Amino acid sequence: MSEPTGKYSITMPRDIAEAARVRSGPSGLSAYVAAAVARQIERDNLNELIAVAEAEHGPIADEEIQALRDALHRARREQTRGEADVA
Template structure:
């Protein structure tokens, strides 16, 4: 069962609304906008977590960020290689 919905009126620049409408596909503009807002809420929540962590432990360095990116890239490559081996 899906979440209950409500009807809201929003205002946005026409060019953004038209671009969203053109990209919304069969699910429609409302679903497209709802997904975009849900992603923004996730980002806002992550930013709050980062702010709390940085307040407690200090800011994250560029080197730490790059290290984690490298680890994720390596893990993704391993997973893709493993998936290719499993398909054979």
Template sequence: MREPTGKYSITMPRDIAEAARSRSGPSGLSAYVAAVARQIERDNLSELIQVAEAEPGPITDDEVQAMRDQLHQARQGQANGGTAA
């Protein structure tokens, strides 16, 4: 099932927009820009790792599951057009 989409107007430097357009190929600029979702997921994961590493000692299975749950909630928030912590 495809995620719902919306049309947005963004402002970016012309050289970046042209570079993205030239690299987008047949999938189009929108598909290329949609790759931002992968970066958001990486950022969410990085934040969770930083929190986990700040705590002393080993990470328990319960803590790992709690982090998985947080990532799942963040994905759901993105899919619903919002953000979840």
């Protein structure tokens, strides 16, 4: 069973609405917009968590961020190689 839905009226620039309509595909504009809003809510929640963590522990250094990005890229490469070995 899916979540209950509601009907809303929103206003947005015409060019953005038309670009979204073109890209929405078979799921339709409503599903496309709902997914975009859900992603924005996730980002907002993450930004709030980061703000709380930085308030408690101080800002994250650029070097720490880069080290984590590098580790993520390595993990993705290893995962991709592992999937290729299985195939």
